[in-house]
Amino acid sequence: MRSLLVFVFGFGALSVAQAHGPQCFENEVNPRTQQRYESASQWQSDVDAWQQRGRGLAGPLNLFWSFTAYVREKKQAESFGSDKAAHCYIGCVIARSTRAEVADYVGWLKEQKDLADCDPETHFEEADAIATSWGGTLEARSREECQALCVEQYESRSY
Ligand SMILES: [Ca+2]
Numbered sequence: 001m002r003s004l005l006v007f008v009f010g011f012g013a014l015s016v017a018q019a020h021g022p023q024c025f026e027n028e029v030n031p032r033t034q035q036r037y038e039s040a041s042q043w044q045s046d047v048d049a050w051q052q053r054g055r056g057l058a059g060p061l062n063l064f065w066s067f068t069a070y071v072r073e074k075k076q077a078e079s080f081g082s083d084k085a086a087h088c089y090i091g092c093v094i095a096r097s098t099r100a101e102v103a104d105y106v107g108w109l110k111e112q113k114d115l116a117d118c119d120p121e122t123h124f125e126e127a128d129a130i131a132t133s134w135g136g137t138l139e140a141r142s143r144e145e146c147q148a149l150c151v152e153q154y155e156s157r158s159y
Pocket residue numbers: 027028029113114115116117118119120121122123124
């Protein structure tokens with residue numbers, strides 16, 4: 001759940017990795033080992049790989065509406081028992097405010113930030129981006145429908 005708490009949209013997030021100097025990797029968790037990265041090159045390679053999978057850009061207005069939806073719905077999302085259901089829900093309500101491609105982008109951006117913010121409390125997890133993106137594709141007619149579909153998809157599973 002913590003990862004959602006820091007779902008921050010940084011306009012400058014693309015340069016986060018470069019901005020924090022060479023010791024950033026020591027504060028990031030390798031998703032393969034669940035331990036801190038042992039080398040800068042290992043971490044940088046993961047940062048670069050995620051960067052390569054970037055979704056282009058969402059315009060500032062779309063980011064603004066995404067952030068507004070996130071702030072409005074954060075508490076609701078956090079009330080679910082599943083972090084993945086919460087990511088899905090946020091993706092769904094973002095897509096309702098914008099469109100599916102924006103939810104997909106924001107899900108990617110969030111994980112990029114988690115991997116490169118030099119904060120061990122924010123873990124990169126590809127499954128989070130997948131859940132956010134999937135939520136964005138639901139074409140839900142209401143936030144209640146977002147919740148029902150996301151909870152049905154994720155809550156009963158032990159992600
Ligand atoms: Ca982090």
